[in-house]
Amino acid sequence: MRFLLLIICTLVFGSAYSQNINLKIFGKTDLETKIIDSTNYTKTHPNTLFIKNEIETITRTLEKKGYIELKPNKLKKINDSLFTIQLSLYKRYKQLRVYYEELYLKEDIINKISKNYTRSYFDLPFLEIENSLNYLNREIAKTGFPFTKLKLSNFTINKDLVEAKLTVINSRKKRVVNNIIIKGYEKFPKTYLKHYLKIKQNQLFNLAEIQTKTNQLNNLNFANKLKSPEVLFTQDSTTLYLYIDKIPSNNFDGFLGFGTNEETNKIQFDGYLSLNLVxxxxxxxxxxxxxxxxxxxxxxxxxxxxxxxxxxxxxxxxLTLRIFKKDSSFTTANQSAKLNYQINAKHKISTGINSTTSSNLLNTTQNTNIDDYESTFYTLNYEYLSLNSNNLLFPIKSKFYIEGGLGNRKTNINNQQQSQFTLEAFNIFYLNNRNSFFLKTNNALLSSNAYFENELYQFGGINSIRGFEENSIYANLFSVINTEYRYQLSSNIYINTIFDAAYFENNITSTKEKLLGYGLGLGILTKSGLFKLNYANGKFEDSNFNFSNSKIHISLKTSF
Known part of the structure; x- marks a missing residue:
């Protein structure tokens, strides 16, 4: 039994030992040997096949560095554990001059890879030949030749310069997108395919460009990309397959807020409902x-x-219709129509007309700051929107919206030239996977020689400065900054701080005030939707903190 174990151990260790074969590569001179050693080639191998592959790899590496006259001598076996080979490097050439036909390669492409070029040739460092040819191949493919091959031939040596001819091998007929087939969401709007993604039939086939365009699907709120597009080539046609998924995009949003009335000391409720069908x-x-x-x-x-x-x-x-009623003081009806142009997936511009009619419901002697009027504004808008398609808690990462308008206000007494300006912007700054910082600003300005209370902006509440009653502040100019530090406890729960600041002016009452709002918030993504709970307290700059001024806001946004 001991003798059998001894035989097995001898065979195992003998086999393991025989697998270690060393390779020694050297040059004709000590300098050539140092150059070879600088490649950090692998010196220990399990068998001779690996050694031969290593020699071929080192040979190609040195040739790419410019040692194109390299000649390997015969591989020698010194003993069972050592093989040697001599590589004669000779001269190193640093530049390759490539002659080409301008028919396939234009000057604006060549100047991206070469500093020295003409209409017939361009120079390349040897170390950059492979990457440069790959770049040229991709550029030619963009022109409708996806099966292009580039070949260097007719190598000659002219003093310190190596010269070669670049041959472009491709089909004579350009490839275009003949058919587009959508898989998954077959009823995907064809207008979005043409104008949003800018993919249409009979355009030149460029797979890299198509892949970039389909990534824009993730900026839509009703569809996203299932996987990368695929292509079917036949002899006479090119069929493009797009894989798109329709996602739930309808949503219902509502909140309930309550606080203590300062006059009655009773709890008052407020809230809103928003239904968005997409x-x-x-x-x-x-x-x-x-x-x-x-x-x-x-x-x-x-x-x-x-x-x-x-x-x-x-x-x-x-198209928008908005009706606002202030108790028994006044009603305001606003109608707007805008024509917009989607520049690309994130940028949109629009122009439109905004018409407002307001009626005084009071006896004229009760409040002289409220009056009947009609106004018309012509507006110009720009919007930037970036979505977080994979984040259900914070689906929008960035937004920038700016609008300017010129118009006039008509009353029974006179006409008044006016202008208005609004700006809304926010962004989420991600510190890491769990920590982020939210920054938002909302600004508005109405410029006029005289103002009515029923034409002023109203702000305050959960969607502007938190800790104040909804739409309780009237202003002809205001600026609000909202900040939140957010910490994600898990993929569906987060907590956040609330710190808001605002400045507003009311020229009717000659008021200029600064406001502060601060508190805490909680968000939970449930099966019913995103549930939010905010607790905030608001105060004027010169007033003291009053616990009874605190507001609690509860909202639920659900998609279906």
Whole structure:
């Protein structure tokens, strides 16, 4: 038994020992040997096949560095554990001059890879030949030749310069996209395919460009990309397959807020409901219905519809009707229509008209700052929007919206030239996977020689400066900054701080004030939707903290 174990151990250790074969590569001179050693080639191998592969690898590496006259001598076996080979490097050439035909390669492409070029040749460092040829191949493929091959031939040596001819091998007929087939979401709006993704039939086939364009699907709120596009080539046609998934995009949003009335010391409730229907007709359209009633006996009703790419053109339309009623003081009806142009997935510009009619419900002697009027503004807008398609807690990463308008206000007494300006922007700054910082600003300005209370902006509450009653502050100029530090406890729970600051002016009452709001928040992604709970306290700059001024806001946003 011991003798059998001895034989097994001898065979195992003998086999393990025999697998270690050393390789020694050297040059004709000590300098050549140092150059070879600088490649850090592998010196220990399990068998001779690995040794031969290593020699071929080192040979190609040195040739790419410019040792194109390299000659390997015969591999020698010194003993069972050592093989040697001599590589004669000879002269190193640093530049390759490539002669080409301008028919396939234009000057604007050549100047990206070469500092010294003409219409017939360009120079390349040997170390950059492979990457440069790959770049040229990709550029030619973009022109409708996806099966292009580049070949260097007719090598000659002219003093210190190596010369070669570049041959471009491709089919004579350019490839175009003949057919587009959508898998997954077959009713994906064709207008979005043409104007949003800018992919259409009979355009030159460029796979890299198509892949970039389909990534823009993740900026849509009703569809995303399932996987990368695929292509079927036949002798006479090119068929493009796009894999798109339709995602739930309708959402219902509402909140309930309550606080203590300073006059009655009783709890008052306020809230809003928002229903947003998106892409139910598979045209990319949306319909938003909004209703809000707050503790100041103010009611707001708004309906907005958006129809993109009308009549298969890149032009879309936005229509809005907004009705606001302030107790028994006044009502204001606002109508707006905008024509927009989607520049690309994130940028949009629009122009439109905004018409407002307001009626005084009071006896004229009760409040001389409220009056009947009609106003018309012509507006110009720009919007940037970047989505977080994979983040259900914070689906929008960045937004920038700016609008300017010129118009006039008519009353029974006179006409007044006016201008208005609004700016809204926010961004989420990610510190790491769990920590982020949210920064938002909201600004508005109405410029006029005289003002009515029923034409001023109203702000305050959960969607502006938190800790104040909804729409309780009237201003002809205001600026609000919202900040939140957010910490994600898990993929569906986060907590956040609240620190808001605002400045506003009311020229009717000659008021200029600074406001502060601070508190804490909680967000939970449930099966029903995103549940938010905010606790905030607001104060004027010169006032003291009062616990009774605190506001609690509860909201739930659900998608279906």
């Amino acid at each position: 892409n139910n007709l598979n045209f990319g359209e949306s319909l938003n219905i909004f209703y809000k009633s707050d503790e100041n006996d103010q009611q707001t009703f708004e309906i907005n519809t958006k129809a993109p790419y009308l009549f298969n053109t890149p032009i879309g339309i936005d």
